Amino acid sequence: MYLNHCLLTLARYSQRPLPESQIYKHGGQSNTGHNMQLLLIHSDYIEYETKKRTPVAEEIESSMKSGCMEEALTAFIAVESYDEEDPDGTVQNAASEIRKAADQVKTNRVMLYPYAHLSSELSKPAVAVDVLKKLEETLSFDYEVKRAPFGWYKAFKISCKGHPLSELSRTIRIGKKEEKEEKEVVSEALKSEERAISYWHILTPDGELLPAETFDFSEHTDLKKFVDYEISKSRAVDRIPPHVELMRRLELADYEPGSDSGNMRFYPKGTLMKRLLEDYVIDTVAKHGAVEVETPVMYDMNHPTLKKYLDRFPARQYSIESDKRSFFLRFAACFGQFLMNRDMTISHRNLPLKMVEMTRYSFRREQHGELVGLRRLRAFTMPDMHTLCSDMDHAIAEFKDQYAMCMAVLADIGLDNDYEVAIRFTRDFYTENQEFITELVKIVDKPVLIELWDSRFFYFVIKFEFNYIDAMNKASALSTVQIDVENAERYDIEYTDKNGDKLRPTILHCSPSGAIERCIYALLEKAHLISEEGGVPTLPTWLSPTQVRLIPVADRHIEYAEGVAHTMRDVRVDIDDRDETVGKRIRAAGREWIPYVVVIGNKEVESGALSVTIRAESEKVEETAHQLRDRVVSEIAGMPYRQINLPVMLSRRAVFFG
């Protein structure tokens, strides 16, 4: 078998400098590099048949609905957004590349086949159709050309002469001046996701495994919503997410138009909430033996190990050019921690070895349409812990511990029982560990969604997530743990066992709370749901930016209020000293969801007792400052405390929003 029987070229063009005479069309230098993805296959035959139109389908005559060609060079083509600047140049470049290949394999037949999978930076459909048509026209002078229609779902069969595609796949980048070869960069994981076939089941605490469609959801409405969301992934929504309005009105966070979308600004109150949640998660994993580390936010795109991992992760990343080198922004702490692990000397006595980082930030360039408020961001804060275990049995034991830890974390955060569980694993893992999985379901004591794969497409063999279901029936993953069986090898991480042998650890990935911003989103959505049902929306007291608001009736009571504030150590107290009526200030405190509101006038100054309104119970009690302080301190016992993040006097506060 000879190589050139199957010529497979994945080419990425960069536009060459235009002759002087053409430059004027583009208003001067506009040489940002034009690309088009091209996959050329010399085939015995290629045949296709259109199945269904997509929304971007071109209008075609019936003669184009199916077609075939024997002994042809098939060109799979993706026109990219960069090509829009100069479609004609793109056509010329592509034509010459196809000519070169066709001459090489000595064929005079060319099949042009639009193929979107080749790129994630596609051009507008109209441009693509235009380029394809012109390409057909250009090539038809010298070749017999056919073109498959654009924008249709098509079935196709191709017989490639010789070698398997995967082994010959390569990318050629034609630079502005010189040509250089590059490895294919289409993420392996993105491809895997396409191939992965999922089997959906419900597993009950009794150990019953039922196909998802036969399960009786009547007593599990949230699980039903979750399953619908996972399987169908579509849902009609009639309003904007409630938390978006709340995050602004409560002066927590807002969009930042000066940045990329999905990069938020956090006001003092939101920043305080974030820090408290971050403190809490770090404290909690520290109690479970994790040590905190810090790693860089950007990594070399061409680092051999990282590159392979990058390919394995189904996320799109930000990239940064700096001084001729290319970097990508991390989407988790895996990179930094695994590289650190690799250089460490680790004994079996050190296992399980846990490292955690509060990644501020992790970056994922999610699609525009996916970004909403605090639910899905492009820059987010995520606790990321990795645990090195001696082997799979050890990993499974740790997995169970961390599963329980995650449940406790969500309960402490204020999301007790507000989530649905998904456990996902390969068939092999299931047959070997059936009991273990049933046990996990018993621990949460409610039915969970099971996703089963026939073979392993990802780096993990099992993972679970706790998913929050919001008022619009959207599911978002919070806590998650995965057992990774691939990266110890990839990163060359090893430990020394009792016998002095070097072994590969099994690695757990864990985010105990999920993204911190997403926790805030879930808390706001939950509060909104409660208020819709006629309840009082609240935040957990330990997370409330102000825990106690003092309202002096007149100016002469301010001094006394300051004394009260002073008494309440380790409680976030502020004083509304603005020149407004008591009624108005009460109302303002209510709109801020402040858990304890105290009015201070002559009566309080004389008696020494305070009139305290408890928001959660909508009732008033008489207490001394010490009693109130003790009440709040015991309520937040065990949770982190930080001092107030704004001036104590409201008259001194600037307005951030509204």
Next chain:
RNA sequence: GCCGCUGUGGCUUAGCUUGGUAAAGCGGCUGAUUCGUAAUCAGCAGAUCAUGGGUUCGAAUCCCAUCAGCGGCUCCA
């Protein structure tokens, strides 16, 4: 990424259909008021009507492009 909707002082909106250079409430400032549990009174300042083009004697209003937010769709050529 694609489609649709939206974009008016710091905030929320009116005006846009039927072009004639902006209106209100909140917030801010000033003054009066020192007040007892869900909005005290008066005055003042504050807007190149998202950005860039176009049509027109004249554009917040009509057209095009861009950006952003929201909703939907989508990894599909």
